[in-house]
Amino acid sequence: MAWNEPGNQGKDPWGNRGGKDQGPPDLDEVFRKFSSRFGGGGGNFNKMGVLLVLIGAIIVWGLSGLYKIEEAERGVVLRFGEFHEIVGPGLKWKPTFIDEVYPVNIQRVNRLNASGLMLTQDENVVTVQMEVQYRIEDPHKYLFRVTNPDQSLSEALDSALRYVIGHTTMDNILTVGRDKVRRDTWEELEGIIEPYDMGLRVVDVAFKEARPPEEVKPAFDDAIAAQEDEERFVQEATAYSRQVEPQARGRAERMLREANAYRERVVLEAEGEVARFTQLLPQYEAAPEVTRERLYLETMEQVFSNTSKVMVDNKDGGSMFYLPLDKIIQGGGSAPMVEQAPANRQTSTSSSGARTTSSDNSTGRSSVRQGRN
Template identity: 65%
Template structure:
């Protein structure tokens, strides 16, 4: 029969000791009894026993001082302390200088502010049965220190295995072309979602901050072919961007030309409309005159029209009524030849005048002073 079974038998080893109903021993009582025994041992008649009692007291006091000093510890600003008392969770400790009873409380500091990273890489088989080397990195932060320390045995190892499992699952359901080229962002998001679904039942007390897709490599045997394919896709994207830039450059010009042509057409329309209205107004003014004298008005309009036409031409057609032949007079050529003849005559006369002036100047410069003096004497004698 157990000591705590019902039936009135109280066989609790912590109770009824010495005939008294008491609970488990208190630490203060234990220390008091210890000091009392030490003091009794030091009060005997023998001096050796007295010295021994004093030594034991000094040792105990030194141990107590060491025990008290060893209880001080520091929690950093980015950490939170998880306190276990006799192996059972007690409380969380904020940053700062703290004290704990040694051998009774155990404190585990956990960094809850910094972002930790964990890489993972390996060769994996894709959905289209190709081997590809994938390298990723998970960034996480601890949000619940107690769960991170005690929910699983090895939290970092558990997270690493969960990351590897998520990567292999996603890569196994993706094609090699998507992993190496355009589907990298989708693969990264799928790995993130899969990793959160895996670690959720474990309640590890961590939060996934980001997943970095660092690299994806094909096997060495086909790497050149995949490099060419990637380069071709990059060229395609580059050509598309260049075409879009060219379209953005040409479109404003085309719109400007369209607007200019529309404005010119509108101006031409307005000009033709105004001219037509002017013609209508002019004919409306001529209508009463035509009604009054149609022959004279018709003849005058004809003459004015022919005058306007012939004022813009240099050709005249003359009808020889006697012979029935049409004679053509190229007035433009006649006038041109006449103008050229006048210019040549004026140039010739100008040149002759210059030559005569030059000859006269030469003769005057060559005449000597003696001849000039002789001529003066001759004129004087005659006088």
């Protein structure tokens, strides 16, 4: 049964019996009873209580002003809502209700992504995803230059990416032009955020993904495979040319040097012949027969210098010939064949001047054959 129902004679929540008084107890009366228990008058207690409350409040206020700034952070201090200073890392104190401190991490690399379906220069649709990495350089500007710097940077990245994609063909986006798209997006993004002076510095822009729509993906996969085959063939041809070209250049250089050497040798020989003829002409004019005989002998000596035969002139008609064995032995060759020329004629002989000899294979002895007139 509730305490205030009819017929309830019990205590109510305020300590009244019989339910006659339904209101709360008098607070002043309760406070006077409490102060009287401590044996002091009401005025003295009020002064001491106020003093204790003030001291406690000052202690709590002083302790509440302690704060810590981490090593990677900087604290932006506002005094009565106005920028006051930027404090470094460490244990700090601020007057509570007067200063407010906003710690900002300036060493952490923050990341934002931008992605979506975008229209290319050649009126194709491509799905592109790009990530920007940035750091906070100026905490004050980061907090108070714009309302939401992260959201502003994300919108600037999306705008820059769509502008660059709209000025690039789809083949370049999917294949060889990815790095150029990344660099152009970076430059365009910095150009957009520079007037806002948000206190941010872009560290890197990463081109994460670029793909055609799923409906036409198989056709683009074939095109990419063909592009890769083309690049592979070009690289193989380049490697082959780098291998063959030095060899061809070496052969051409060798042939050129041989031709130059041959030309110089022929020219020198021709010049020598001309000089020899110039020197010989006066002698021939003075004594034609002697000069002609000498030229004949020099020519025959040159022709028979590498043969094993000896040319003798048997004008005496004798049958004995002197065989120069000492020169034959020094030559280290087999005994030369000596042939007798007819009388009053010159025939082929060896350069040693020996008469014609022949080897007898059965007896190992040398024999002399005498020519007859």
